[in-house]
Amino acid sequence: MDEPKHLVIVGGGFAGLKLARSLNNHPAYRITLIDRHNYHQFQPLFYQVATASLEASSISFPLRKIFQKSRNVRIRIAELLTVEPGDNTIQTTSGPIRYDYLVLAMGADTNYFGNRDIQQYAFPMKSTVEAMALRNRIVENLEAAASAPDEATRQRHLNVVVVGGGPTGVELSGALAEMKRFILPKDYPELDLSKMHIYLVENSPNVLNAMSDAAHEKARAYLVKMGVEVTTGMAVKDYDGKNAILRDGTTIPTALVIWAAGVRGNVPAGLPSIAVTPQNRIRVDVKGRMVDSDNIYVLGDLAYQETGQFPKGMPQLANVAMAQAKFMADNFKRLSHGKAFEPFHFHFQGSMATVGRNKAVVDLESPRISFQGLFAWFVWMSVHLFLLMGFKNRLLVFVNWGYKYITFDNSLRLIYTRPPYPIQNEEEEGAAVPVEGAIAK
Known part of the structure; x- marks a missing residue:
């Protein structure tokens, strides 16, 4: 054999x-799978880790455990630095690696649109570590509000601003609203939680703007009914750690801005500029191959392929990424028998988002229908349980969801950082972030 x-x-x-x-x-094929982490992360449920509904271990799965019985897959924990197409080599933090075929599937990271202040002070949620850091900050802010020396300090720590009305922002805002209603009054009886404001700010005309009219109208109605203050057609222009400043000049005093407003592809150095889009995605042909390349392929959020159905590129969704991977695996199997790659034909099944307990919106592509409410919520839960890696993780998530549904509570509101610094009065110098230093971002 060759x-x-x-x-x-x-x-x-x-x-x-x-x-x-x-x-x-x-x-x-002998396969080398490279990732900066030694585990797979289930990104759609990051927001539940951030809001103390799930433990991080419930949505993570060790990569080496997945391939314990594999004869041809090897795991390397490293970061990709540069690609050298002319030499069929990549440079990583653990050294150079030569390849016959290279597949780039590094996904996307948070896009701050060049605003350094927001990047410094706002909290993203694109990894398990970031979701844990956000959970710490949410609970720390509540503790700071409970012991605040004055009303201005207390209000600043009660206000939460979520930027971005896509699925992440909507789901996170809904989860925070449910915490405010069902959980926090029992944990913090000394706080007047009617003064806790959850702001959702979206630059486009609607929340869930990419979904159907019925979906984004219903999602907005759900959020408003739950107490979320939704503002569309507006952007957060700046944030200094104490005040979020909107485009129209409105200032919201807050110690927590959660940035879910956009993503930017993790494009490595060394690729030809013609292959990279302004949105930092990599252009591919109908076979998933990078332009101007014979043996470099791109999958998932990083891949930019224009189609008749998606003239601005395929959506950056998990079901798209998995469909692309299955297609590419079939093509590599064809290639091993001397057959040519076939073009990728994607059947878009639809999209969905949950807003809260018994509240979700689902758009199906074929048949083209949209439905909301309890049944949509069950569909959302079923799909996400099915996509989770490992029976144990599915069982843990299911048990946690069932326990929370019955008791309206959970027991995961733990702070995994050192205690915060003493709270200072707002008028005192240096009181911008009362929990400064408690979280290493």
Whole structure:
């Protein structure tokens, strides 16, 4: 037999992991799967980690455990630095690696649109570590409000601003509203939680703007009924750690801004500029191959492929990434038998988002229908349980959801950082962030 070709996959998210699993133990390929973490992260449930509904371990799964019985997949924990297409080599933090075929599936990171102040002070939520840091800050702010020396300090720590009305922002705002209603009054009887404000600020005309009219209208109605103060057609222009400043000059005093307003692809150095879009995604052809390349392929959020249905590129969703990975695995199997790659044809099934207890919106593409409410909520839960990696994780998440549904409570509101500094009066110098230093971002 010919020596197996070396297939290097960078990224252990939905796309990279699906591709590696689909080619597991295939005799034609030896696979190196590279990721900066030694675990797979289930991004759609980050917001539940951030709001203390789930433990981080419930939505994470060790990569090496997945491939314990694999004969051809090896894991490397490293970060990709540069790609050298001319030499079929990548440079990583653990050294150079040569490849016969390279698949880039590093996904996307938070896009701050060049605002350094927001990048410094706002909290993102694109990894398990960031979700944990956000959970710490939410609970720390409540503790700071409970012991605040004056009303201005207390109000600043009670206000939360969520920027971005996509699925992440909507789901996070709804979860915070449920905490405010069902959980926090029992934990903090000394606080007047009617003064806790949850602001959702979205630059486009609607929340869930990419979904149907019925979906984003119902989602907005749900949020407003739950007490979220929704502002659309507006952007957060700046944030200094104490005040969020909107485009119209409105100032919201807050010790917590959560940034869910956009993503930017993790494009490595060394790729031709013609292959990179202004949104920092990599242009690919109908076979998933990077333009101006014969052996570099791109999957998931990082891939930019224009189609008749998606003239601005396919949506950056988990089901798209997994469908692309399955298609590419089938093509690599064809290639091992001397057959050519076939073009990728994606059947978009739809999109969904949950707002809270018994509240979700679902858009299906075929048949083209939109539905909301309790049934949509069950559909959302079923899909996410199915996509989770590992039976144990599915069981843990299901049990946590069931316990919370019955008791209207959970027991995960723990602070995993050192105690905050003493609270100072707002008028005192240096009181901008009372929990300054408690979280290493």
